[in-house]
Amino acid sequence: MSKEITKVSNSVIGRLPMYYRFLIYLKNNGINKISSSSLAEKMHLNASQIRQDLNCFGGFGQQGYGYNIDYLIDVISSILDLTNLKNIIIVGAGKLGVTLVHDIDFQNLGFKLFGVYDNNKDILGTSINNNIIQDISNIENLKTTIDVAVLCVPKEYAKQTTVFLTKCGIKTFWNFTHQDLQIYFNDIIVENVHLSDSLMKLSYKHKHKHTSK
Amino acid sequence: MSKEITKVSNSVIGRLPMYYRFLIYLKNNGINKISSSSLAEKMHLNASQIRQDLNCFGGFGQQGYGYNIDYLIDVISSILDLTNLKNIIIVGAGKLGVTLVHDIDFQNLGFKLFGVYDNNKDILGTSINNNIIQDISNIENLKTTIDVAVLCVPKEYAKQTTVFLTKCGIKTFWNFTHQDLQIYFNDIIVENVHLSDSLMKLSYKHKHKHTSK
DNA sequence: TAGATTGTTAATCGATTAACAATC
């Protein structure tokens, strides 16, 4: 049974991948059903929260029994849109861009890696994992729709690159540039991976070991 | 004027690096003072929130005037402990580990890169940016205190590596392994960079463009 | 049927926003 989804909070969305990961772990250990309270205990969460989270999208459990793990994995996968492959490109073939080509399992995360782009003449034509690095200006001429761009360019180029890509019709960005983009662009969807912010938070937590939450 | 810090919420801590980054940007543009309302407008935030956030740590502004940007940068830097260098090691010298050695400005984020470790005999002794890859077992014999470990090992090894490192006295982790650790360890500090979770969230947001926040 | 556990409503808790007195 599925629900009309209106507006789901970021907190809920943020927990879905965590549930997904943990349920796969349980499945791999031969477990095929689980109750919200037992899942909560294992994940160090609250059972009410798990039920509330899932019920944003529909009723996927069975009273007196719990949740079927295979089914729940399918459901979350479908909510996160992991089976419908979207075209993604990597913009910026520096160390980070290249690492992502190798390390990210795009296929299983809802994406088809469509191409890798850069503007450095020295590396154009080189191949990474069977992806030939192409000139970024080629994006304009693509007939295929690109759904998402991964921004791996240096911070100084983040803004102008995004201007260019939005002109090419791309509205969704996985942003590794340490540059805040939502400030300058309306109507784009951005998921930030600000590694330096993350490390600063760790620095704070390390200092305030017993005073931070 | 500084305050007795009791317990600051993760939401507040999470915004500090963002303020820090933006204030440096303003400074680089020759601006030396700003009011909370003007900062809020530029950052698409709420002025009350900025004042509340800062006042968790003390009163750093001046009525009728606003905040001195240089001073505020210093204050936040000190709150985040960015000037007191802590020893950090990278564990796992695969593509990601190597990329972090090159791309992360540890020095300016509160850390001194102390060493890079792996257990792959083929790469031991190799040098990355003047860091020689050392055998992970050497960590046990270190006389120097290691404050933080960056976990860049394959997911399957995350748990056992963490067990080993905690035995060596390391309690703070920057975790890139896609393995939840807090579930298994008490009393450790972890900052997760779950790239696959991040991409799944983007997948969700892309699908639900107009229904997600 | 009885026991277990969901789905959902209600209560609580915390974070964000508004208001305003203090003060530079």
Next chain:
DNA sequence: TAGATTGTTAATCGATTAACAATC
């Protein structure tokens, strides 16, 4: 001094947790 803007208290909003009736 008058105007501006902080620091801080109070009000609102949203997210988490508890409770329980519905039901498998």
